[in-house]
Amino acid sequence: MRKPLAVLVLLALSVAAAATANSPADVRSMSALAFGPGGVLFVGDGKGGAVFAFELGDRQPREVKEPQEVTDVEGKLAALLGATAADVMVHDLAVDPISKDVYLAVSRGRAAWTDRWLLPNDVADASVLVRVDAAGRFSAVDLGARPFTRAALPNPVDPARTHEWKKGVSLRTEAITDLAFADGSLLVAGLSNEEFAATLWRVPYPFQGQAAITTLQSYHGAHGKYETAAPIRAFVSYPLKGRPHVLAAYLCTPLVTFSLADLQDRRQLRGRTVAEFGSGNYPLDMVVYRKDGREKLLIANSNLPLTIVDPRDIEAWAGEITSEVPGYTGGVRFEARSAGAVQQLDNLGEGHVLVLQRILSGRLDLVPMPVARF
Amino acid sequence: MEELALVEGRPAALAVYTGEAPGQEQPPVLGDLRVEGGALHFEPRFPFVAGLRYTASFELPGQPRLVRVFEVPGPRGDPPRVTAVFPSADTLPENTLRLYVHFSQPMEARDVARQVALFEAGGAEVALPFVEIEQGLWDANQTRLTLLFHPGRVKRGVGPGERLGAPLRAGTEYRLVVGSGLRNRLGQPLQAAFERRFQAGPADRASPRIEGLTFLAPRAGRNVLVAELPEPLDEALLRRLVWVEDDDGQRVAGEVQVAEGETLWRFRPARPWRPGAHVLRVHPALEDRAGNRFDRLFDRDLAALEAAPAREERPYSLPFRVPRQEELGPQGRPSNSRTWLSSSSSPTSRARPSGAQARPRTVKRLGSSSGRRRSSAGRARPSSHISPWRLPGAEPVASRSPSCDQARSWVSWTLALTSSGTGPPDGLTKRTPQFSET
Numbered sequence A: 001m002r003k004p005l006a007v008l009v010l011l012a013l014s015v016a017a018a019a020t021a022n023s024p025a026d027v028r029s030m031s032a033l034a035f036g037p038g039g040v041l042f043v044g045d046g047k048g049g050a051v052f053a054f055e056l057g058d059r060q061p062r063e064v065k066e067p068q069e070v071t072d073v074e075g076k077l078a079a080l081l082g083a084t085a086a087d088v089m090v091h092d093l094a095v096d097p098i099s100k101d102v103y104l105a106v107s108r109g110r111a112a113w114t115d116r117w118l119l120p121n122d123v124a125d126a127s128v129l130v131r132v133d134a135a136g137r138f139s140a141v142d143l144g145a146r147p148f149t150r151a152a153l154p155n156p157v158d159p160a161r162t163h164e165w166k167k168g169v170s171l172r173t174e175a176i177t178d179l180a181f182a183d184g185s186l187l188v189a190g191l192s193n194e195e196f197a198a199t200l201w202r203v204p205y206p207f208q209g210q211a212a213i214t215t216l217q218s219y220h221g222a223h224g225k226y227e228t229a230a231p232i233r234a235f236v237s238y239p240l241k242g243r244p245h246v247l248a249a250y251l252c253t254p255l256v257t258f259s260l261a262d263l264q265d266r267r268q269l270r271g272r273t274v275a276e277f278g279s280g281n282y283p284l285d286m287v288v289y290r291k292d293g294r295e296k297l298l299i300a301n302s303n304l305p306l307t308i309v310d311p312r313d314i315e316a317w318a319g320e321i322t323s324e325v326p327g328y329t330g331g332v333r334f335e336a337r338s339a340g341a342v343q344q345l346d347n348l349g350e351g352h353v354l355v356l357q358r359i360l361s362g363r364l365d366l367v368p369m370p371v372a373r374f
Numbered sequence B: 001m002e003e004l005a006l007v008e009g010r011p012a013a014l015a016v017y018t019g020e021a022p023g024q025e026q027p028p029v030l031g032d033l034r035v036e037g038g039a040l041h042f043e044p045r046f047p048f049v050a051g052l053r054y055t056a057s058f059e060l061p062g063q064p065r066l067v068r069v070f071e072v073p074g075p076r077g078d079p080p081r082v083t084a085v086f087p088s089a090d091t092l093p094e095n096t097l098r099l100y101v102h103f104s105q106p107m108e109a110r111d112v113a114r115q116v117a118l119f120e121a122g123g124a125e126v127a128l129p130f131v132e133i134e135q136g137l138w139d140a141n142q143t144r145l146t147l148l149f150h151p152g153r154v155k156r157g158v159g160p161g162e163r164l165g166a167p168l169r170a171g172t173e174y175r176l177v178v179g180s181g182l183r184n185r186l187g188q189p190l191q192a193a194f195e196r197r198f199q200a201g202p203a204d205r206a207s208p209r210i211e212g213l214t215f216l217a218p219r220a221g222r223n224v225l226v227a228e229l230p231e232p233l234d235e236a237l238l239r240r241l242v243w244v245e246d247d248d249g250q251r252v253a254g255e256v257q258v259a260e261g262e263t264l265w266r267f268r269p270a271r272p273w274r275p276g277a278h279v280l281r282v283h284p285a286l287e288d289r290a291g292n293r294f295d296r297l298f299d300r301d302l303a304a305l306e307a308a309p310a311r312e313e314r315p316y317s318l319p320f321r322v323p324r325q326e327e328l329g330p331q332g333r334p335s336n337s338r339t340w341l342s343s344s345s346s347p348t349s350r351a352r353p354s355g356a357q358a359r360p361r362t363v364k365r366l367g368s369s370s371g372r373r374r375s376s377a378g379r380a381r382p383s384s385h386i387s388p389w390r391l392p393g394a395e396p397v398a399s400r401s402p403s404c405d406q407a408r409s410w411v412s413w414t415l416a417l418t419s420s421g422t423g424p425p426d427g428l429t430k431r432t433p434q435f436s437e438t
Helices: A002-017 A073-081 A311-316 B159-164 B235-241 B368-378 B425-430
Strands: A032-035 A041-045 A050-054 A089-095 A102-107 A128-132 A138-141 A148-152 A178-182 A185-191 A198-204 A212-220 A225-227 A234-240 A243-249 A254-259 A267-270 A272-276 A283-291 A294-301 A306-309 A335-337 A342-348 A352-358 A364-370 B002-006 B014-018 B031-036 B039-044 B053-058 B066-071 B082-086 B091-093 B098-103 B116-120 B144-148 B173-178 B194-201 B214-216 B225-228 B242-245 B254-259 B264-269 B276-282 B316-322 B340-342 B415-418 B434-437
Touching (some): A032 A102, A032 A178, A050 A185, A073 A089, A073 A102, A073 A138, A073 B014, A178 A243, A212 A254, A212 A272, A294 A311, B014 B039, B098 B173, B098 B235, B235 B242
Parallel strands (some): A212 A267, B091 B194
Antiparallel strands (some): A089 A102, A102 A128, A128 A138, A178 A185, A234 A243, A243 A254, A283 A294, A294 A306, A306 A335, A342 A352, B039 B415, B053 B066, B082 B098, B098 B144, B116 B173, B242 B276, B254 B264, B415 B434
8 A cells, every 4th residue: 555655646747847837837927938848838928037948739640731921910800809909919929839820929019119129018007918829810829728838047037128229128028039949948038237238048948957058259240249138039059060159130130140058047148240241130930941951040130131042151151240341241241031011920830930920901911932932 | 706718719709809790811909708697797808989880799509690889988077178388487498498298197199290290370480499209208208298499499509499480480470389199198188279378588698596496494294395496497307306314314205286386486395395405406407598517508609618617417406404393483373484495596605515514694684575475485285286187987907917918998898799698609599689889
């Protein structure tokens, strides 16, 4: 009788250690979304200063065959939230790599928008996770009913600190700007209270132990200055010369590389600025796609077209931008692709990139773009 | 209370849809179902929006579907209105730098540029009078809109002004119009378009002088400190750049009123005055209506200056003393027997530490205006400040954190399907359900 009891006790302990909690997840703002191993959904909660990993329970693999556009995303979200299309706002998009369902972090706060340089997270806290299935049906995901684990980020930026040029905006809205899973860890970009506010946290997943915090310096060639307060806006993890790197884009719009091996806890790190895409532009999202057996970086921008960079050009160029570039552009070669006003993007299977695009009528659509067109 | 989640497209007996004719694929509005007081309640995750139509649908197996189209009433409070425009005088300098429009409620920022216009009284619209900011320049509460006359047109000898001329011309009458399309945060428009007429007069090209500021020091209790200003000054800056410190250098908490065409600054302390030394501080960045600071003109002839004057960032200090009880005269003494004080014209009086050695100089005021000012200072006048806004009759949703989304409103509104008696939801099948709105 003793042995089964011990097993039961162990079982109970392991359930507790999973920290999945009997109380539902307290996500204060869905600042960023990303999928991880086994289809776990990572949610970056900037206001809460934490990252969550949710089991969505939907593990039915689906092949993408002839993906359809989903038109009027805001109209459909408005129906779900009982509001007008003008009041709903999409903060981030992630495609489940297994089910191919689309997940959107959504708020009903667009009425509070006061300035063209604000980002959705500056305006409202996304509090609803919406799934769009293959048939284009919208439904809210009850995260309170999902098993989860949580990891607190060390020293996220103090909510009392306000943005230098966005009037009245707390810097905490940029505590988490983007997420990506790489090499056994969740990488989290954002702002901390460290001397260099620009920060990359490296949180081992499954969440255990302390997250490492590395603060960043990068050269911004469009205005010719080293910056430490500007957060990474969008990034991916990608191997350069066989070693994992972070390829990160910043406002106005440098592309900077950091070696993952250099992301040491409580250290400052200077990145290598390898390209400048143009001034007055937020890089909004970034993915790696594969076409004809070659992988390329695709970046969505607030004020520039889609931008494509070949990582081999970055590998081939030993240089670094350390002085102001004429015409706001420089460094490695990049190409523009015609697709304006793309706010978010993610891979949709091997053959497509799904983009959230505002078309000329003002409507916001989900458009599957075949990688062949890139 | 039993809670039923209405999420992820699971069928529910009671569902609410946005619009009058929901499509087959349309998801129901996100919200929670619960049984309480013998009724099945639907509480939306976000407040329903006034002016939108919704369809509630209730269906149990083997029962006819019950459908009800409804609309929530608009906010029960008054529609927003313009409560004041500053500067408040009928005639403004032709080089006026800013206009402030105060609203009775927090407003929505969007569409401001399209809703505000300036016309000459003859009818012609003044082209590009203000700095074009799509969402407007609002204070943190979004109750005060700042209209900044294009500085490049107000300032002389600068490109835009050379090409387009100054926005205002002395001798011309103007109409400022705030369109009725401007809405409050609940989406409720202004009651009516607002219009304010004013005349442009000669330009103001002189800095206000601190020597021209006189004030009536308080004597006791919550006596009002009244400062008469050397000329009409910027209403918003007067609330921020003039303050009172006590003997310990601490800012005294209280309420500021700006009155008499922005020529009077009144301060009533939150708590009774502490007897002893105090100081009235005036920051030199305080401006008149034409943007002239105390220490620097907005618009000066650079050729005529040998060097730009240094910017003075230390506040002017005007000391005064609140007497102890035993120093006060007989009770019932009229307040206008207090003494008017002013700064010394000597530069040594500037930025003097609190509780400075020099005693305030008593100034005998001459001229007829002083009597008027004194009497108005002692009179209890209606407050000109905007009272904090509350949504009448509405309660925040207790079970949620509305601040999580800065949605248009915080109104809780519950749709209830009522039945008599209490019990689990299946009890509903035995009775004829009816919709009611609570």
